[in-house]
Amino acid sequence: MQCIETIAEFRAARRKIPYLGLVPTMGFLHDGHLSLVKRAKAECGAVAVTIFVNPMQFGAQEDLERYPRDMPRDLALLDDAGVDLVFAPTPAIIYQAGFATRIDVGAIGTVLEGASRPGHFAGVATVLMKLLNIVQPDRAYYGQKDGQQCAVIRQLMRDLDSPVDMIVAETVRAADGLALSSRNVYLSDAEREAAPVLYRALQAAQTMFDQGERSAESLRAVMRAVIAGEPLAMLDYVSVADFDDLSECDRIEEPAMASIALYLGQTRLIDNLVLNAEATIA
Structure with a gap:
């Protein structure tokens, strides 16, 4: 497994893989993430995972700094799961000096989570399109647990004519029904x-x-x-x-x-x- 931080190095590694599945994450992985990795590996042969806590999707009063992180544990889990590539950039790599673009997803981003977290889905859409452009997967895998996010991404893929196949898997739950998060x-x-x-x-x-x-x-x-x-x-x-x-x-x-x-x-x-x-x- 290769863990890569820079865009140029990742693209060089990506060119060697004919068909690739992607699981985008913010890290601190759990069995829900790993179920997506397992499915991507089975269906695509090769799988990449991104680990990036995206500052653009956190509001001023939200938990960016205390969001849980454990990169060594995450990498060990992904290595055991047979992941081929991990892209783990810093914010400075994703949002270089002078970065100014945001994707407005329209009305679907202003209700539910969007009403409680203004600007959240602009941040989600913007970073996702950057990651898809960098990784260039054939398929990308998401969990239905983040249901509104999945709806936003479906619209985004349709509106921007993305060639990436979007796969949504059912929510993974603990024995008592709590969705893993x-x-x-x-x-x-x-x-x-x-x-x-x-x-x-x-x-x-x-x-x-x-x-x-x-x-x-x-x-x-x-x-x-x-x-x-x-x-x-x-x-x-x-x-x-x-x-x-x-x-x-x-x-x-x-x-x-x-x-x-x-x-x-x-x-x-x-x-x-x-x-x-x-x-x-x-």
Whole structure:
């Protein structure tokens, strides 16, 4: 496995690989990331992983400096997983002096996470396009856990005519249903015990949907009720939105994404399930 920091060196190594899968990450890897690596390796033969904590997608009051990092551990895990290339640039390499470009993803970036974190998806879209241009993969792999991010990336790939195939894999969860996330490390023991309330709330909406409920507001109401039963949880939003453009639904006729964001102490967690999901996740 080669771990590379500079763009020129990475491009030289990339030219030797005929077909490449990419797993973009911010590091502090968990089994969700590794499941994407395993799939990319199986489907592409060769796989690259990027490790870059992107300052452009963090707001002024967010956790950039305390975001968990453990590069030696990450590299050991990726080596064991058979990764071929790791691109781990510094911010100065990605954002050289005078860098001024941002990608505006439009309305889809202003709702849900975008409303709570203004500018976040401009940062995500900008760094992703830079990484895709540097790595030039044939396929790129993402997890449905970051559901809005996946919707933004689908639009980005379509609007900019990217040749990279986008593969979205189902969310990887702990035994109690909590979606795996690097930020879970912030949770206290009591907060970690409370955290599966996200998944319970989503499951409650899924159950109602499976029983024939099509009113999006009824599904939002049951999710709010489940969250309200957990004293440690402070709700940010619940949503039942169109799978593609994330506009809020009145009735569910097409695939929709039920999603939740909440705080446990200082830690913000997100999760989602796709309703009426036939053929929406590759």
